[in-house]
Amino acid sequence: AQSVTQLDSHVSVSEGTPVLLRCNYSSSYSPSLFWYVQHPNKGLQLLLKYTSAATLVKGINGFEAEFKKSETSFHLTKPSAHMSDAAEYFCVVSDVWYSGGGADGLTFGKGTHLIIQP
């Protein structure tokens, strides 16, 4: 079985300061990991994905995440927050060996609400 835990339900940072959104996962095999972002009244958009290539993954809008197998973590970071980054962020684990390739193989975290202070 697989699971994902987003360690903070809310994170508040000032504009121009670094962002850190934490995600720990549990998977029986070698998972794929993703971060999605959801702006108010919008659907989710893929930020970045890890699929067993480079452990440091760069995504859109200046975000990046590092896969650390020893810590079972996949934290999302950005060097300098912008007001437009205010949104809900979801960490997702995909274990294709568990699911056989179906959508039920995706497990979403509960989300982290990122607040940007001016």
Add this chain to the structure above:
Amino acid sequence: KAGVTQTPRYLIKTRGQQVTLSCSPISGHRSVSWYQQTPGQGLQFLFEYFSETQRNKGNFPGRFSGRQFSNSRSEMNVSTLELGDSALYLCASSPAGTGITGELFFGEGSRLTVL
């Protein structure tokens, strides 16, 4: 290229009624999955369709059903609505099996309010 389109965007129903939501995936995408999003439960997987066949189903009662047409458009239906069905229903499309790549393209959702 047009994105995933969901209709209607907002709707209000009363308990006991039924509702049908529609999703048009990105052109060429064959997989459509549905999710229910609520503040308390987060994102929960409802079901996935691939080439007109239900491929996977989440842990929801039989009141929730869906189908996919030959053009990959999908509908989901909820019968005998309950207050707890109030949620944002998200549709996502993917070129192939969703779990293989994990890359989903989401619509903006249909917000259902049950009174």
